[in-house]
Every structure is written in structure tokens, then in C-alpha cells.
Amino acid sequence: MTTIQxxxxxxGISKSTVSKALNNAPDISKSLQKQILETAVELGYTKLRxxxxxxxxxxxxxxxxxxEYEEPHHFAYDIVMGFRQIAEPAGYEVAVVPVDVNLQRxxxxxxxxxxxDFSGAFLxxxxxxxxxxxxxxxxxxxxxxxxxxxxxxxxxAYVGIDNEEGMYLAISxxxxxxxxxxxxISSALGSYIMQVRHxxxxxxxxxxGLKADSSFAGCSYYLSECMEKHLPRFLDMGMTxxxxxxxxxxxxxxxxxxxxxxxxxDDISIIGFDDIPLSAYTxxxxxxxxxxxxxxxxxxxxxxxxxxNGVPLSTVQLHADLIVRQSxxxxxxxxxDKSL
Amino acid sequence: MTTIQxxxxxxGISKSTVSKALNNAPDISKSLQKQILETAVELGYTKLRxxxxxxxxxxxxxxxxxxEYEEPHHFAYDIVMGFRQIAEPAGYEVAVVPVDVNLQRxxxxxxxxxxxDFSGAFLxxxxxxxxxxxxxxxxxxxxxxxxxxxxxxxxxAYVGIDNEEGMYLAISxxxxxxxxxxxxISSALGSYIMQVRHxxxxxxxxxxGLKADSSFAGCSYYLSECMEKHLPRFLDMGMTxxxxxxxxxxxxxxxxxxxxxxxxxDDISIIGFDDIPLSAYTxxxxxxxxxxxxxxxxxxxxxxxxxxNGVPLSTVQLHADLIVRQSxxxxxxxxxDKSL
Numbered sequence: 001m002t003t004i005q006x007x008x009x010x011x012g013i014s015k016s017t018v019s020k021a022l023n024n025a026p027d028i029s030k031s032l033q034k035q036i037l038e039t040a041v042e043l044g045y046t047k048l049r050x051x052x053x054x055x056x057x058x059x060x061x062x063x064x065x066x067x068e069y070e071e072p073h074h075f076a077y078d079i080v081m082g083f084r085q086i087a088e089p090a091g092y093e094v095a096v097v098p099v100d101v102n103l104q105r106x107x108x109x110x111x112x113x114x115x116x117d118f119s120g121a122f123l124x125x126x127x128x129x130x131x132x133x134x135x136x137x138x139x140x141x142x143x144x145x146x147x148x149x150x151x152x153x154x155x156x157a158y159v160g161i162d163n164e165e166g167m168y169l170a171i172s173x174x175x176x177x178x179x180x181x182x183x184x185i186s187s188a189l190g191s192y193i194m195q196v197r198h199x200x201x202x203x204x205x206x207x208x209g210l211k212a213d214s215s216f217a218g219c220s221y222y223l224s225e226c227m228e229k230h231l232p233r234f235l236d237m238g239m240t241x242x243x244x245x246x247x248x249x250x251x252x253x254x255x256x257x258x259x260x261x262x263x264x265x266d267d268i269s270i271i272g273f274d275d276i277p278l279s280a281y282t283x284x285x286x287x288x289x290x291x292x293x294x295x296x297x298x299x300x301x302x303x304x305x306x307x308x309n310g311v312p313l314s315t316v317q318l319h320a321d322l323i324v325r326q327s328x329x330x331x332x333x334x335x336x337d338k339s340l
Numbered sequence: 341m342t343t344i345q346x347x348x349x350x351x352g353i354s355k356s357t358v359s360k361a362l363n364n365a366p367d368i369s370k371s372l373q374k375q376i377l378e379t380a381v382e383l384g385y386t387k388l389r390x391x392x393x394x395x396x397x398x399x400x401x402x403x404x405x406x407x408e409y410e411e412p413h414h415f416a417y418d419i420v421m422g423f424r425q426i427a428e429p430a431g432y433e434v435a436v437v438p439v440d441v442n443l444q445r446x447x448x449x450x451x452x453x454x455x456x457d458f459s460g461a462f463l464x465x466x467x468x469x470x471x472x473x474x475x476x477x478x479x480x481x482x483x484x485x486x487x488x489x490x491x492x493x494x495x496x497a498y499v500g501i502d503n504e505e506g507m508y509l510a511i512s513x514x515x516x517x518x519x520x521x522x523x524x525i526s527s528a529l530g531s532y533i534m535q536v537r538h539x540x541x542x543x544x545x546x547x548x549g550l551k552a553d554s555s556f557a558g559c560s561y562y563l564s565e566c567m568e569k570h571l572p573r574f575l576d577m578g579m580t581x582x583x584x585x586x587x588x589x590x591x592x593x594x595x596x597x598x599x600x601x602x603x604x605x606d607d608i609s610i611i612g613f614d615d616i617p618l619s620a621y622t623x624x625x626x627x628x629x630x631x632x633x634x635x636x637x638x639x640x641x642x643x644x645x646x647x648x649n650g651v652p653l654s655t656v657q658l659h660a661d662l663i664v665r666q667s668x669x670x671x672x673x674x675x676x677d678k679s680l
Contacts, residue, residue: 299653
């Protein structure tokens with residue numbers, strides 16, 4: 001096991017300087033501290049054994065540019081609450097840490113965790129291209145990732161809902177209502193989960209025996225492009241139902257369909273993903289695939305706790321749940337032509 | 341909540357007759373008991389509340405025609421042990437129940453569970469076409485399934501290793517050794533997990549930029565057909581490495597390659613799946629994707645425990661691990677032609 005002496009020897013400095021760096025003492029330069037922490041991580045040093053009775057500190061790390069968490073109607077609020085609900089009674093201290101890309105560029109994930117004495121992290125809202133996503137391929141600090149899946153690093157676990165199941169339930173529901181031409185609107189495929197849902201759409205269409213070539217999906221980084229380009233294109237193609245990658249897109253799609261003179265659900269059915277609090281208050285209220293965010297938070301802790309205890313969890317998924325409200329109805333192809 | 345009276349009313353019989361059926365009394369006909377139990381299941385009756393201090397009984401149900409568990413070198417032995425290792429200290433009674441297709445035809449899964457007072461089950465070794473696999477699509481008794489994934493039933497959870505990751509690691513390993521033409525040998529695709537590995541093979545080849553059309557896989561219910569038809573075909577196609585769906589196939593492939601005058605790994609590399617105890621004792625010892633069976637058993641209990649406590653777990657997967665032994669080596673295309 002790596003000691004402070006090992007780190008001091010490697011850098012040719014004194015043990016007390018190493019100790020200062022590890023304890024965030026004020027009288028050491030930032031750059032020297034960074035070098036010492038990076039060497040500590042490289043040598044596999046861990047602070048845990050320093051305590052006789054460690055109060056383990058965990059953190060929920062939130063990419064604040066991608067996901068909101070501060071208020072009850074924010075998406076990640078309940079996830080953080082679910083995590084705390086079982087982490088704290090289990091004797092852990094939980095810190096919520098918002099980060100951005102700049103911080104990720106400055107300091108690697110493992111160094112950050114060592115510097116702040118965190119034994120493990122639950123990470124929310126990271127896109128595929130971000131610096132820490134690369135770090136996490138080889139990191140050594142236990143990390144559960146909401147909606148991100150790292151292949152090949154036994155210290156990371158993926159936590160989320162079963163999106164394939166969610167998409168399957170959505171398309172089953174539409175098929176039962178008589179829909180055959182179903183489109184999929186998505187934001188850009190720069191996040192793992194957007195890729196998963198995009199793939200799941202085509203998979204679920206296939207497994208229901210429904211046609212869907214690439215023209216059946218419309219993806220854009222810009223909501224406006226989805227609404228002004230892809231949605232009208234879908235309507236022109238004669239689609240009778242549209243699934244959206246998330247509720248905000250679905251909510252916008254309801255409005256846009258109405259603007260274009262289509263009635264929801266009489267002319268076109270709309271389904272969202274997530275069941276954010278807003279979904280019950282669109283007009284008509286939105287049919288959507290629910291993510292139980294309290295349970296997701298609890299699963300985040302359970303997965304992390306597994307990793308901390310040497311269980312090499314790779315994936316922990318919750319069942320998806322289709323919440324049927326009023327934005328979906330019988331296909332006009334069926335209701336209009338009784339002979340079908 | 342359904343009572344014994346409800347069941348009696350529905351069938352127009354006395355409460356005491358219902359009670360006899362539920363308690364496996366000897367003085368009631370088999371056919372009447374079956375009818376009563378089926379009605380109880382239909383009405384959603386559960387025995388749990390009858391006890392003030394219930395000793396909850398769980399079972400590990402093993403499809404004995406597909407999977408062995410009685411002796412330490414059998415595949416499922418450690419899975420059952422892992423399950424017991426945490427279920428019993430947690431206060432559960434665990435019964436191991438071997439079943440076959442005939443029993444599944446006689447009695448539905450929920451009725452079986454009610455009849456025997458089992459609160460939940462961990463099921464091992466079921467193929468896709470078996471009667472209980474159909475029951476499990478709508479069953480209401482918590483059930484964790486090793487290597488089977490039921491879409492849309494929140495009372496079931498899938499437990500297994502991350503096979504996509506396993507296949508990815510296997511192909512990464514081979515690619516680093518210079519292999520480009522890699523074949524996949526599989527038993528018939530009649531089980532969920534064989535389908536998953538088959539799909540994962542093509543996915544992993546693609547994500548490594550390697551060519552693989554359908555001729556790169558050879559599947560048969562008969563080991564002999566794999567060895568006598570597909571394996572020679574692969575060798576004729578100039579393949580330098582073969583991944584097998586499970587270790588028994590890989591072990592046979594090593595022998596067959598030698599019979600056909602090929603050296604393992606000098607001429608051809610072989611990789612298996614599972615890391616059964618035999619794998620260390622093939623000649624040469626087998627490189628294989630490991631399933632940690634003790635951990636799988638523990639995950640089985642954890643998943644089931646989640647379901648029993650209202651956590652709608654869908655999937656719990658463990659990281660796969662590539663165990664590199666001597667059946668894989670540098671591709672002869674590299675070692676033979678240094679100019680490549």
C-alpha cells in the first residue's frame with residue numbers, strides 16, 4: 001500500500017510537504033499541490049486507512065451546465081434526495097458538488113476525489129465528450145454514473161432506467177391505438193442516453209413489425225430545428241404519432257402541432273420521456289415514460305455502495321413505466337376509416 | 341386485500357376448503373386444490389400477511405435439464421452458494437428447487453410459488469420457449485432471473501454479467517494481438533443469453549472497425565456441427581481467432597483445431613466464455629470471459645431483495661473480466677509477415 005513516504009521519495013520532497021498537499025494546507029503552492037496529488041493518484045495512494053473510524057464522505061457531482069437540481073421542480077432534485085435518503089442513515093456524509101467543463105480541464109477526476117477526501121461519487125449530467133468521461137475509463141475511485149456507461153472499468157457502474165423497455169412500452173401503446181407511422185424527435189446524440197434512446201426507437205419499431213428507416217428520426221442540438229424542420233416533415237410524411245426524447249421536446253411538439261393546425265391527440269399523438277413535473281400540466285397532459293427519480297437516487301447509492309464493498313457492478317437499471325395521459329389517442333387512420 | 345373468504349365466495353365453496361388447499365392438506369383432491377390456488381393467484385391473494393412474524397422463504401429454481409448445480413465443479417454451484425451467503429444471514433430460508441418442463445406445464449409459476457409459500461425466486465437456466473418464461477411476463481411474485489430479461493414486468497429483474505463488455509474485452513484483446521479475421525461459434529440461439537452474446541459479437545467487431553458479416557458466426561444446437569462444419573469453414577476462410585459462446589465449446593474447439601493440424605495459439609487463438617473450473621485445465625489453458633459466480637449469486641439475492649422491498653429493478657449486471665491464459669497469442673499474419 002502506498003505511503004506518504006513513497007510519494008515524497010518519488011518527488012524528492014519531504015513527507016511534511018506531501019502531508020500539507022493531501023490536507024489542503026494553505027501554505028503550499030497550488031501547482032506543487034497539484035503535482036503531489038497527481039503523483040499520489042498515480043501511485044494508487046488512498047486516504048482511507050488514515051482514519052481509525054472513518055466518516056466516509058461521498059459526493060453527488062452534477063454537471064451544472066446540463067442538469068438542474070436546486071429546486072423541487074428541477075430534474076435532478078429528487079435524484080439527489082433519493083441518494084441522501086439512504087446514504088445518510090447508512091452513516092455517510094454527502095456533499096453535492098456542481099462542476100463544469102473548466103474544472104474538469106484543471107483537475108483530473110481521481111485527483112479531485114483525493115483532494116476532497118471523497119470515497120466515492122455519483123455523477124449526473126455528463127456528456128460524452130467531457131474531460132472526466134475520459135478519466136472515468138481508467139479511474140480508480142468508485143463512481144456510479146447516472147445515464148452513462150463506461151465499458152471496461154470495474155470501478156464504475158451505470159445507473160438508469162431501462163430505456164429499451166421504456167421505448168418498447170411507448171410503441172406498444174401506440175400500436176394498440178392503431179398507429180403505424182411513428183416518428184422520433186431527439187436532441188443531438190452527444191450524450192450516451194440520447195444514443196441509447198435513439199437506438200431503442202428503431203429496435204422497438206422493428207420488434208413491433210413497424211417500418212422505420214432513418215427518415216423516421218429527426219435529431220438536432222437545437223429545439224427550434226426539431227420543431228421547425230423535423231416535426232413539419234413528419235406531419236408531411238403522414239405520421240400519426242411522435243415520440244420525443246424528453247418531455248421538454250414533447251411539450252414543445254404539442255404546442256407546435258397545434259400551431260400548425262393539428263389536434264393532439266385527434267390528429268397526432270405525442271409521447272415524451274422522463275415524466276418531469278411539467279408533464280402533468282401540458283395541454284393536453286402528456287403521456288410519457290416515467291423515470292422514478294427518488295428510486296434512481298437510491299439505486300445510485302446502492303450501486304456506489306456495492307463498488308465500495310468490492311462488488312464489481314456494471315449496470316443497475318430500474319423498470320420504465322409508461323404514464324398514459326391525454327396526449328395519445330386512437331390513430332386517425334383507424335378512427336377515420338372504419339373499414340381498416 | 342384478497343381474503344380466504346373472497347376465494348371461497350368466487351368458487352362457491354367453504355372457507356375451510358380454501359384453507360386446506362392453501363395449506364397443502366392431504367384430504368383435498370389435487371384438481372380442486374389446483375383450481376383454488378389458481379383462483380387465489382387470479383384474485384391476487386398473498387399468504388404473507390397471515391404471519392405475525394413471517395420467516396420468509398425464498399427459492400432458487402433451477403431448470404435441471406439446462407444447468408447443473410449439485411457439485412462444486414458444476415456451473416451453478418457457486419451461484420447458489422453466493423445467494424445463500426447473504427440470504428440466510430439476512431433471515432431468509434432458502435430452498436433449492438430443481439424443475440423441468442413437465443412441472444412447468446402442470447402448474448403456473450405464481451401458483452407454484454403460492455402453493456409452497458415462497459415469497460420470491462431466483463431462477464436459473466430457463467430457455468426462451470419454456471412455459472414459465474411466458475408466465476413471467478405477467479407474474480406477480482418477485483423473481484430475479486439469471487441471464488433472462490423480461491420486458492415490461494416490474495416484478496422481475498435480470499441478473500447477469502455485462503456480456504457486451506465481455507465480448508468487447510475479448511475482441512480488444514485479439515485486436516491488440518494483431519487479429520482481424522475473427523469468427524464466433526455459438527450453440528443455438530434458443531436462450532436469451534446466446535442471443536445477447538451473438539449480437540454483442542457483431543457489435544464489438546463493428547466498434548473495433550473489424551469486418552464481420554453473417555458468415556463470421558456459426559451457430560448450431562449440436563456441438564458436433566459447430567466443430568465439424570463451422571470450425572473447418574472458419575479455418576478455410578483464413579480466420580486467425582475464434583470466440584466461442586461458452587467454455588465447453590472453446591475446449592472442444594482447441595481439440596478440434598489440433599486434430600485438423602492447427603497449433604493453438606500459434607496458428608489460431610481461441611477464447612471462451614464463463615471461466616468454468618475446467619478452463620484452467622485445457623491444453624493450452626483457456627483465455628476466457630469470466631463470470632464471477634459467487635458475486636452473481638449475491639446479486640441475485642440483492643435484486644430479489646430489492647423487488648421484495650418495492651424497488652422496481654429491471655437489470656443488475658456485473659462487470660465482465662477477461663482472464664488471459666495461453667490459448668490466445670499474436671496473429672500469425674503479424675508474426676509471419678513482419679512487413680505488415
